[in-house]
Amino acid sequence: MRKKINTSVRIRPLAGDIELGNHINEQREKCSLPEIARTGTSGRPAIQVHGGSLSCSGTTFNFQASVITGEDQGRMFLALGDPVLSAIKSGKNATIIAYGQTGSGKTHTMLGPPGSLTLDAVQQSAPNCPSSWGIFPRAMFQILSTFQHAKLRLSCVEIFHDQAYDLLNSRSPLQVGSKQSGLKFSSRSTHLSGAKTVNGVHPPGCRCGDCWKEKKRLIAERKAMRERGEFGNGKASHRERKASTSLSASSSGFATVGETVTRINSLTDVASLSSTIEATRTASSHALNDRSSRSHCLIRVELTSNVGGSALKQTLLFVDLAGSERISKSGATGAMAREATSINSSLTVLGRVIQALGTGKPHVPYRDSCLTRLLRSDLEGGAVVSVCICVADGEEHEDETVCSLRFGSRMSVVRNEAREEIAYDLAEEAEGYREKLRIAQKELAEMETRGYGEMFAPGSNPSEIRSYLENKKQLQKFESQLLEARKALLEAKSKARRVGDGGRVGELAARVGELKQGVDNIQGILLRQRSIKGFVIAPKQLWVNKQAQVRELIKLID
């Protein structure tokens, strides 16, 4: 049966309320909202809640939503997390999306306040879940205790300037592939025919006559190899390619390819991965938020359980969107203003997608942004979807609040039908993936011998090559040290808040600063080395795609 998307509204208390502590919000929840909210706050409240409806700036919204005010993360989880857990128990996938203007509390709701997802917090609240934690870690806490024999794996992707990055692998860029065509890549080469060659080698994606002939020859050779049985039977192989290498063969839409996937066995793993995400995700400070996320963050958890000897794979997706932002209010300039424009335009596309789904339009513009491409299968019935609209109370936010509530009201009329996932033989599936991996690795090696990977132009200075490779290694080392130092700083800050003593915070903050400087320096040197004409020849798109496919298959077999 097609069900409406479960919508909740979370009202971030006025700034004064947050500073004064929980007791104000407790009173506020018990009493009639507007009057009590006016006491002891720095701003004036703008949102009124009357039974099931909300009004702001003269506009009333009657969509059926649970309205949560105050700082209590447990109540928020009851409204949003519970439907998700029931979906998982009934064999379906689940998705939770946090939407709202910048600073309205999306990250607070989805993950928790800055620096709260630490090992220190886990130890202090054991055996319970830390009270400040948001929906994602709370859901993991529940799943770890309910599905004790299930295998849990997590990956995390951020979308920044419409490009996907792997947050568990130093923000390395990720390809987005179509699930229906076995995660084939949708990106097209932008190089035009007649592109200049560098020392006789053609640039990636070159479409000149010679490259076109070479491509045709490669295709013919691969076909011949398949017919000779080296890549398996031709017809079967074609069918296999048609069947998706993604999680579910029947699913439509797009997915990132080859991102890092990490096992979760305990709440400690959840805290450790969450602090990696917090330390790696792109964030900056502006007038409306000290730590504003500049990217959309998609945390995907894969749960594999044993059902009568077969494996049932389900996914939970937690989406913390970047906030819509009025540049005049946030005061963003330069790169930050460009980030805001990119965030706003991807949210506009999401709005158009929701509008089209809600009004039953035949065309839904999923392809217009990376975010909507990745959410497509979930919105189309791949998952039970819940949305949390985050709004910030206060007259100064009225316009943005009305916009967010409008989005919520459009979202609340969208109906989708989440299918139950089917259990299947995991060993048989892994066998199929192994065969595909063998073929993909062979093709990758073949491409490398033909010079499709990153390489140095013939005749390059050997000492320059050595220094370039050394710098690349050094960058990796510095990046992992920076991540560890950032995580240690989060832990130290959490401990300092608890015991009221700064301890090693200053020392660690200085270390983070030094390492960041080191990373920036090496990145600058590498950029200069890469820009020496004809020194490094960038890998061809075909090779990049094949490499991502190999990583994806390894991930699926694991």
Ligand SMILES: Nc1ncnc2c1ncn2[C@@H]1O[C@H](COP(=O)(O)OP(=O)(O)OP(=O)(O)O)[C@@H](O)[C@H]1O
């Ligand atoms: N309900 C709440 N109770 C207490 N504090 C809150 C609440 N919501 C948000 N905050 C605090 O407000 C600040 C901004 O919140 P947060 O960073 O989650 O906003 P955001 O919507 O994710 O912003 P952006 O889109 O800029 O990333 C944080 O310090 C957060 O802890």
